[in-house]
Amino acid sequence: MQFRTTRPRLATAVLTVMTLGAGAIAAAPTASAAPLPLALPAKALVPIEIEAAHVPAVAELDKTRGRVTLSWMLSHAEAHLDVTLTHIATGKEFRKRVPAPSVGSLFSFTWDAVIDETTADGERSVDVPNGKYAVEAEATPLDRAGAPAYQTSFMNIVRTYNPHDYNDNGSTDTFARDALGVLWRQDMKDRPTSGQIRTSAMPSRVGGGWGAYKQIEAVGNLGGAAHGDLVAVDASGVQWLYLGKGDGTFAPRVKIGQGWQVYNKIAGGSDVNGDNRPDLVATDSSGYLWLHKGTGSYSKPFTDRVRIGTGWQVYNHLTAVGNAAGTSAGDLVARDTSGVLWLHQGNGQGGFAPRVKVGGGWGIYSQLVGAGDLDNDGRADMIAYGTSGQYGAYVYRSTGVATAPFSRQTTDLYSYQGTRYTSIA
Numbered sequence: 001m002q003f004r005t006t007r008p009r010l011a012t013a014v015l016t017v018m019t020l021g022a023g024a025i026a027a028a029p030t031a032s033a034a035p036l037p038l039a040l041p042a043k044a045l046v047p048i049e050i051e052a053a054h055v056p057a058v059a060e061l062d063k064t065r066g067r068v069t070l071s072w073m074l075s076h077a078e079a080h081l082d083v084t085l086t087h088i089a090t091g092k093e094f095r096k097r098v099p100a101p102s103v104g105s106l107f108s109f110t111w112d113a114v115i116d117e118t119t120a121d122g123e124r125s126v127d128v129p130n131g132k133y134a135v136e137a138e139a140t141p142l143d144r145a146g147a148p149a150y151q152t153s154f155m156n157i158v159r160t161y162n163p164h165d166y167n168d169n170g171s172t173d174t175f176a177r178d179a180l181g182v183l184w185r186q187d188m189k190d191r192p193t194s195g196q197i198r199t200s201a202m203p204s205r206v207g208g209g210w211g212a213y214k215q216i217e218a219v220g221n222l223g224g225a226a227h228g229d230l231v232a233v234d235a236s237g238v239q240w241l242y243l244g245k246g247d248g249t250f251a252p253r254v255k256i257g258q259g260w261q262v263y264n265k266i267a268g269g270s271d272v273n274g275d276n277r278p279d280l281v282a283t284d285s286s287g288y289l290w291l292h293k294g295t296g297s298y299s300k301p302f303t304d305r306v307r308i309g310t311g312w313q314v315y316n317h318l319t320a321v322g323n324a325a326g327t328s329a330g331d332l333v334a335r336d337t338s339g340v341l342w343l344h345q346g347n348g349q350g351g352f353a354p355r356v357k358v359g360g361g362w363g364i365y366s367q368l369v370g371a372g373d374l375d376n377d378g379r380a381d382m383i384a385y386g387t388s389g390q391y392g393a394y395v396y397r398s399t400g401v402a403t404a405p406f407s408r409q410t411t412d413l414y415s416y417q418g419t420r421y422t423s424i425a
């Protein structure tokens, strides 16, 4: 208790000395002001100690609106506390100096799980990766009398799995190929900011040579590491797998199929038969809808095809949106040649419930992408790309209601870049 009462008195004494030192005539003391000694009292050396750390072993960020509160009980408050959180797998660091509390000696701060990253285009705050963090606290006495105290805890950051997350921070990443064949990854925020779905970091260059592909699909996790993977089909019908490493990069491509030139549209990422593995569907020029079930094995990620529908030639766009509405399995969204969008809800047996009309006017978009859960409400959402002007893309949040399954929202994703890219996944 002695040190907690000493600090305000010290501050007042310093202020008094400064005022007198400026040559001013001291004002008459108020009735309540106690006389203050000009000589500072001698301080006893009281070592600083960290008596307790309140760092959760597991922080499930999606249950706490993306934040985690950390605190340390110190033996007294005449100190500052420097905290360093280090993501063990990558070495990424977050540092914070925690000021003394106004009352007591519990030093506390709430971390919003972002770090500032400096790029050529400026500083952006980026959602930190999932996984284990070392949480190091260093308490230093303000008067520097005595040694600092140290304490280390470990905390595991966990978020709800998002099959469209490629750098393991819970948030959707989208992929866009430009006219030169370069593929770019764009990380989104894990949750809306001021009501808007926003991008996080600047776009990252995945690599060149992607112009060879007719189709690029973000298909969810097909096997290997528990992160999202990409499938691409080239002009000769060879199907390639890019296994995601979980840091936004990919293993070298592996050939997983051939003969895929018979399909005019493919869509991946929805689990349409309810076995928790994402599947791939495709349509051919006869209007047949084919299902290639996901196997869970990256060496042969899809089964041979099964025909599951007819009449799909009325559509000019096909998207697997995950489980966007009602039923137990993943859904498909398809746009017909007059611009009307239709929802086909998976029935969990590889088939679909009768289609539901979403609405008209969807012909303005060049790409529709099932994009994982963009607003963290547990339902998979969609991105529509290809409009000119400020909004190059829109987010369509899933409502969970089959009769009105999507609700449009603005985003800064692909702002003024609605015609730059030739493929979005």
Ligand SMILES: [Ca+2]
Pocket (backbone or CB within 6 Å): 165, 166, 167, 168, 169, 170, 171, 172, 173, 187, 188
């Ligand atoms: Ca991400």
Ligand SMILES: [Ca+2]
Pocket (backbone or CB within 6 Å): 220, 221, 222, 223, 224, 225, 226, 227, 228, 229, 243, 244
């Ligand atoms: Ca994977």
Ligand SMILES: [Ca+2]
Pocket (backbone or CB within 6 Å): 270, 271, 272, 273, 274, 275, 276, 277, 278, 279, 293, 294
């Ligand atoms: Ca499946």
Ligand SMILES: [Ca+2]
Pocket (backbone or CB within 6 Å): 372, 373, 374, 375, 376, 377, 378, 379, 380, 381, 397, 398
């Ligand atoms: Ca959602």
